[in-house]
Amino acid sequence: MSKIALITGATAGIGEATARLFAQQKYNLVLLARRTERLQLLAENLSSEFGIEVKTLVVDVREKEAVQKLEGLPEEWKKVDVLINNAGLSRGLDPINAGDTDDWDVMIDTNVKGLLYVTKIVSNWMIKNGSGHIVNIGSIAGKETYINGNVYCATKYAVDSLNQAMRIDLLPHKIKVTGIHPGAVETEFSEVRFKGDKERAKKVYDGFEPLHAQDIADTIWFAVSRPAHVNINDMIVLAAAQANTTHLLREV
Numbered sequence: 738m739s740k741i742a743l744i745t746g747a748t749a750g751i752g753e754a755t756a757r758l759f760a761q762q763k764y765n766l767v768l769l770a771r772r773t774e775r776l777q778l779l780a781e782n783l784s785s786e787f788g789i790e791v792k793t794l795v796v797d798v799r800e801k802e803a804v805q806k807l808e809g810l811p812e813e814w815k816k817v818d819v820l821i822n823n824a825g826l827s828r829g830l831d832p833i834n835a836g837d838t839d840d841w842d843v844m845i846d847t848n849v850k851g852l853l854y855v856t857k858i859v860s861n862w863m864i865k866n867g868s869g870h871i872v873n874i875g876s877i878a879g880k881e882t883y884i885n886g887n888v889y890c891a892t893k894y895a896v897d898s899l900n901q902a903m904r905i906d907l908l909p910h911k912i913k914v915t916g917i918h919p920g921a922v923e924t925e926f927s928e929v930r931f932k933g934d935k936e937r938a939k940k941v942y943d944g945f946e947p948l949h950a951q952d953i954a955d956t957i958w959f960a961v962s963r964p965a966h967v968n969i970n971d972m973i974v975l976a977a978a979q980a981n982t983t984h985l986l987r988e989v
């Protein structure tokens with residue numbers, strides 16, 4: 738019987754690259770995001786290319802009731818081996834006095850509350866199954882606060898704290914918990930942060946080679962593919978040109 742991975746935020750960037758990599762590894766997939774067409778297309782492509790089975794869930798993780806749709810999956814699909822809590826975003830880059838409170842709500846609701854809603858349901862399945870592995874996508878922003886990063890950083894610090902908490906709470910149930918903390922990865926992330934301003938988004942990656950979504954997918958796979966007795970607790974992965982959130986070597 739093939740293993741099952743459930744990936745949130747699978748329609749773009751890190752989540753999409755990870756879905757592809759797990760499909761190559763012959764995992765059956767539960768893919769979750771909001772954009773129906775993209776999700777459907779990805780599912781069709783992965784199942785025809787790799788001969789795996791894919792279930793899709795069009796869900797906004799901020800909506801507690803909508804996340805309950807997970808419980809509607811057939812029982813055999815609840816034998817999830819790996820949960821990848823990846824859905825997340827930043828909105829805006831302003832000092833605390835100038836931030837848009839609606840943006841703050843979106844980040845907190847998605848990056849923290851959404852992750853919790855999904856985890857509560859899936860961790861209970863894993864407890865029933867007697868094992869599991871949860872991979873939470875944090876950020877270097879959850880290890881260091883940077884100028885104007887305020888609320889986004891706070892959400893990722895929360896993820897970092899939840900990694901530690903989950904590791905304690907889920908230890909008796911043989912559920913591994915891994916935190917992956919990327920630096921700058923060129924995905925739709927900056928376009929979302931700057932609300933569709935493609936030019937501003939592109940400038941974020943000017944003059945250096947950022948990480949590619951595939952680099953983080955590879956890191957996730959490394960953590961998940963360790964032997965049963967090994968857990969990778971935490972990994973910080975940055976572009977070689979990035980020492981930390983503020984020291985970046987640009988060649989322009």
Ligand code: NDP
Pocket residue numbers: 745746747748749750751752769770771772796797798799823824825826827847851874875876877918919920921922923924925926927929950
């Ligand atoms: P993308 O914007 O490329 O992808 C984000 C994914 O999350 C999309 O599939 C989007 O799908 C999904 N998503 C966003 N909001 C929701 C929601 N409310 N409900 C369900 N799905 C949602 O960004 P990345 O791939 O870069 O980001 C993935 C994760 O990596 C995030 O947690 C981000 O914070 C983190 N990260 C990113 C870094 C970067 O530099 N790119 C660095 C460090 C961490 P849809 O719109 O269809 O719902």
Ligand code: 8X3
Pocket residue numbers: 875876877878886919920921922982
């Ligand atoms: C995304 C990376 O440095 O823009 O989490 O916050 S950063």
